[in-house]
Amino acid sequence: MISNTKKIKNKLAKRYAKEKRFQIYGLGAIVISIAFLLSLLINISTTGFPAFQQTYINIDVDIDSKLLNLDGKYSEQALFSANYRKVINQSLKTLFPGVEDRRQKRALRQLISKSARYQLRDFVMNNPDTINTKQSLWFLARDDVDVFMKGSIDRSLPESDRRLKNFQLVWIDKLLTENRLEKRFNINFFTQGDSREPEQAGIKGAMIGSLLTMLVTVLLSFPIGVSAAIYLEEFAPKNNRWVDIIEININNLAAVPSIVFGLLGLAVFIGFFGVPRSIPLIGGLVLTLMTLPTIIISSRAALKAVPPSIREAALGLGASRVQTTFHHVVPAAMPGILTGTIIGMAQALGETAPLLMIGMVAFIADVPQGITDPSTVLPVQIYLWSDSPERAFTERTSAAIMVLLGFLIVMNLLATIMRRKFEKKR
Structure with missing residues (x-):
C-alpha cells in the first residue's frame, strides 16, 4: 500500500x-x-x-536680372525660363570666394540640392518685385551634407574613405559658424513623390498609389468574397461534387505563392484584356484575386460560428431562408467577416511580388490622381529605395517601413474597433 x-x-x-x-x-x-x-x-x-529631419542651407541670393537673362522682360514665361542656376552658382561663389579649382567648383555647386533652382524660380515668380534685390533663402542640402549633419559620416576617417573631402568639411564648418546650416522637420518626405535625389524623395506618390490600389481591392474582393461565402455556407447543396471541388480549390488558392497571382494578372488582365501596366486598377485586380480566398474562408468560419438556434428561431417564426440569412445570420457573423476582410487587406497592403510582375516597379515621380494613372505602392517603393547605394536612401527605406507598419497597425485597430461595435449591436 x-x-x-x-x-x-x-x-x-x-x-x-x-x-x-x-x-x-x-x-x-x-x-x-x-x-x-x-x-x-x-x-x-x-x-x-533621421529621415524625418532634413538639413537646409542659408544663402544670400543676389537675384540679378542680368544673371537671369531676362533682358528687361518680366512676363510669366520669361520668369519661368530664366537662368536661376547661374544665380545660385554666383551666390555660392560670393559666399566662398577663392575657389578656383575645377573639381572644387563642382563640389561647391553640390552643397545644395538640384531643386534649389526650382525653389528660387517659384519664389521669384510669386514675388517678382524681388528682382535686382538680395534675399536670404534656405535651400535643401545635398544628401552627403545631410548625412554628415546627422552623424552618419565620420570626419576622423581618411579622406579616401568618406564621401566628403577635407575642403568640403571646411565649407560646412564655415556654414555652421555663420548659422547657415540647420535641421528641420522633413515635410518633403510626406508631400513629394519619388526622386533620383535622396533629399527630394518622398512617399506621397506611393501612399496615394497604395490607397487607390487598396480601394479597388476592397470594392471588388469584399462583396465577391462575402457573397461566395454566404452561398457556399447557406445555400449550396451539401455533398455535391462540384461544390466540393470549389471548396477544395478555394482552400488551395489560399496557400498559393503570391507571385503566381502576379503571373495570372500579367497573362490575363494585361496580356488578354490589355489593361495598362503600373496603374492602381491592375494592382487592385491582382490583389483581389490574392485576397479572395482569405476573405471567403474567414467569412465562412464566421458564418459557421453563428449558433444554429438563431437560424431555427427565425425559420420557426416564418422567415424565409433568404430573410434568415441576411437579416439574422449575416449581421451576427459580421464582426468575424470584417475582421477577416481587414486582415486580408493588411496582407495585400504588404505584398510586393505580384505587383512587380505587373510593372508597378517603374520609377514614378508624379503623384497619381486616379486609378488609371501610373503609380507605385509603398512596399515596391521600399524595395526600390533599398536597392539604392546612397546612404540617405537607407534611412528613407526604414522610415517608409515605419509608415507601412503604422498603416498595418491602424488597420488592425480598425478591425478590433469594428468588431466590438458590431458585437455591441448584437
Whole structure:
C-alpha cells in the first residue's frame, strides 16, 4: 500500500515537473519572439528616424536680372525660363570666394540640392518685385551634407574613405559658424513623390498609389468574397461534387505563392484584356484575386460560428431562408467577416511580388490622381529605395517601413474597433 502511494506521488511529481517545464519552454519561446521583434523594431526606428529631419542651407541670393537673362522682360514665361542656376552658382561663389579649382567648383555647386533652382524660380515668380534685390533663402542640402549633419559620416576617417573631402568639411564648418546650416522637420518626405535625389524623395506618390490600389481591392474582393461565402455556407447543396471541388480549390488558392497571382494578372488582365501596366486598377485586380480566398474562408468560419438556434428561431417564426440569412445570420457573423476582410487587406497592403510582375516597379515621380494613372505602392517603393547605394536612401527605406507598419497597425485597430461595435449591436 505504501509503495503504491509512493509510486502515485512519483508519477504526480513527474507530471507536475513536465507541466512546469512545458510552461517554461512556452514562456521562453514568447520571450525570444518578443526580443527578436523588439530588436527588429529598434533597428528600423533608429535607422529611420533621421529621415524625418532634413538639413537646409542659408544663402544670400543676389537675384540679378542680368544673371537671369531676362533682358528687361518680366512676363510669366520669361520668369519661368530664366537662368536661376547661374544665380545660385554666383551666390555660392560670393559666399566662398577663392575657389578656383575645377573639381572644387563642382563640389561647391553640390552643397545644395538640384531643386534649389526650382525653389528660387517659384519664389521669384510669386514675388517678382524681388528682382535686382538680395534675399536670404534656405535651400535643401545635398544628401552627403545631410548625412554628415546627422552623424552618419565620420570626419576622423581618411579622406579616401568618406564621401566628403577635407575642403568640403571646411565649407560646412564655415556654414555652421555663420548659422547657415540647420535641421528641420522633413515635410518633403510626406508631400513629394519619388526622386533620383535622396533629399527630394518622398512617399506621397506611393501612399496615394497604395490607397487607390487598396480601394479597388476592397470594392471588388469584399462583396465577391462575402457573397461566395454566404452561398457556399447557406445555400449550396451539401455533398455535391462540384461544390466540393470549389471548396477544395478555394482552400488551395489560399496557400498559393503570391507571385503566381502576379503571373495570372500579367497573362490575363494585361496580356488578354490589355489593361495598362503600373496603374492602381491592375494592382487592385491582382490583389483581389490574392485576397479572395482569405476573405471567403474567414467569412465562412464566421458564418459557421453563428449558433444554429438563431437560424431555427427565425425559420420557426416564418422567415424565409433568404430573410434568415441576411437579416439574422449575416449581421451576427459580421464582426468575424470584417475582421477577416481587414486582415486580408493588411496582407495585400504588404505584398510586393505580384505587383512587380505587373510593372508597378517603374520609377514614378508624379503623384497619381486616379486609378488609371501610373503609380507605385509603398512596399515596391521600399524595395526600390533599398536597392539604392546612397546612404540617405537607407534611412528613407526604414522610415517608409515605419509608415507601412503604422498603416498595418491602424488597420488592425480598425478591425478590433469594428468588431466590438458590431458585437455591441448584437
